[in-house]
Amino acid sequence: MDKYDLTGTFINNEGAATFRLWAPLRKEVALQLADRQLPMTPAGNGYWELTVTDIYPGARYTYLLDNTLQRPDPASRWQPEGVHGPSAVPEASFKFTDDHWTGIEPEKMIIYEIHTGTFSSEGTFRGIIQHLHYLKELGITAIELMPVAQFPGERNWGYDGVYPFAVHNSYGTPDDLKTLVNAAHAMGIAVILDVVYNHQGPEGNYFSDFAPWFNDHYKTPWGAAINFDGPYSDGVRSFYIQNALMWLEEFHMDGLRLDAVHAFVDTSAVHFTEELSAAVKALQERTGKRKVLIGEIDLNNPRFINPVTIGGYGLDAQWADEFHHALHSRLTGERQGYYEDFGEVSHLAASFENAYVYTGQYSVHRKRNFGRPPSGNPFHQFVVFAQNHDQVGNRMRGERLSLLLCFEALKLAAAAVILSPFIPLLFMGEEYGEKNPFLFFTSHTDPGLIKAVQEGRRKEFAHTGEAPDPQAPASFQQSKLSWNTTGNSNAALMACYKALLLLRSQYPAISGGNRESARVHHAENENVLVLERRMDGETLLIVFNFDNHTQTIPFTTHGNLRKIFDSSGTEFNGPGTLPEAEGNNLLVIQPLSAVVYEITAYEN
Secondary structure, eight states: OEEEGOOOEEETTTTEEEEEEOOOOOOEEEEESSSOOEEOOOEETTEEEEESSSTTOEEEEEEEEHHHEEEEETTTTTOOTTTOOEOOOOOOOOOOTTTOOOOOOOOOOOOOEOOOHSSSOOSSHHHHHTTTTHHHHHHHOEEEEOOOOOOOOOOOOOOOEEEEEEETTOOOOOOHHHHHHHHHHHTTTTEEEEEEEOOOOOOOOOGGGGGOOOOEEEEETTEEESSSSSSTHHHHHHHHHHHIIIIISSSSOSSSETGGGGOOOSSSSSOOOHHHHHHHHHHHHHHTOOEEEOOOOTHHHHHHHHGGGGTTTSSEEOHHHHHHHHHHHHHHOEEEEEEEOOSSHHHHHHHHHHSSSSSEETTTTEEEOOOOOTTTTTTTGGGEOOOOOHHHHHHHTOOOGGGSSSHHHHHHHHHHHSSSEEEEETTTGGGGOOOSSSOOOOOOOHHHHHHHHHHHHHTTTTTTTOOOOOOOOOOOOTOOOOOOOOOOOHHHHHHHHHHHHHHHHHOOOHHHGGGGGEEOOTTTTSSSSEEEEEETTEEEEEEOOSSSOOOEEEEOOOOEEEEEEEEEEEGGGGOOOOOOBBBTTTEEEEETEEEEEEEEEOOO
């Protein structure tokens, strides 16, 4: 990137650092250190610059704007005293040892979503490192960290961050995060970071004091929209693109999950998403290391993941929420809110075919036609899940599926996700049936904001009961994982997850991204779905029974059937697998179960 796109603090050598700030509307800017105030020099395009000697990591600083406002650095790398305190010069001593690591392709990813504060008893980056071997044995190939940018207080999901470049101080130091990434790569595990470029959190948000950071013409559900297309938007776009490149290059992240891309309001000829994708692809080409961009997109519009050459924005993949909605509503029977658009096995069959359920037809919930077919997009451009932080935490009491489904249905949900042709994502703890909730929690310090958040939560769930107080420390403590992996049902569920993930790694036909490699069979008014996968001479039948009764399914094949997985097996605390009836013509499937058959050629 051009040097005028850079902002932040850059360590030149021992005892020297360059400070660069974008403040295009300010007439004077000074760097305020503990013992001195130093004027900065205009560097063009609204940037200010100053090189300082005799300064070391940990030194506190702020910017003095027009001799009136004293503010932390919006591109601060370290906020040891929180969102309202001064910024600090970061350490620059960590040395990676992962030169061998070149990343992994999306189709090889088994993603495990982690909230740093609740994943381990320590609630830190180093606490995650202690569990990497466990994740490797489970079959995980990528971890996805919920946002780690500095937010107010010590407890938050991370989406209220206000310093995108700064690692949250209660999770550890920037070097601690680099240590985690380095350790993960040593074990063959990629690291994806969740980043928020659609808004900034409300508390500690001083961005408007520096530049026209927000666009008053647009609103998001979380506050003012980022200025991606108004006056002075070039500097705003550069800020977030530089942020993405910092995580990917300096911290060796393998990918970014972009929060709520549908809230990037941008009427520019080149959409911000496209510009970001181009910058990341240029980094990938320069370093020879695979870098992946995954968007959360509530639009059912493949433009975001289509190549730029055909008018797309170039993201590698997107979350497919409708797969979750179809699976969840069918298994739980819930039909309120957006679940009113789902509930039948036919919806899940549609999602197995297209990832999207709605591809242009009428949505009762949205009260309009919605979506378009992702006809040319391979399966590995979609991430699917039975649980994630949103779908669990946005429930009033944060209940996981382990409290909503019977044991056999839990295994069926796992099989639907892991045996799908898409990229599977697991939410921390689901593999052993974690019972602790994942609640919505905050630790704001602004009394007005605290009251607004509490009242908003109460109003949202007024018709269903009393919502837990997000500001209460107990809401955070209750959300920590119990790590109870040894109970009888917990161990059996984890054994099932391990078997499914091993099966996926052993049979390329399961994860093959080619759309021609998959066929979905579903008879109208039936609760059974059959997925046929073919790749490199390998053919599998994956049968899902969503009925509460045993199902006998006529199915003719041109070969021998060999059962290679059955979620109802006694090794998974199930009722036991059933024998086939009448040779290959009838498949007999236990209630709420998933069975995988390998089809081999007839023997002469």
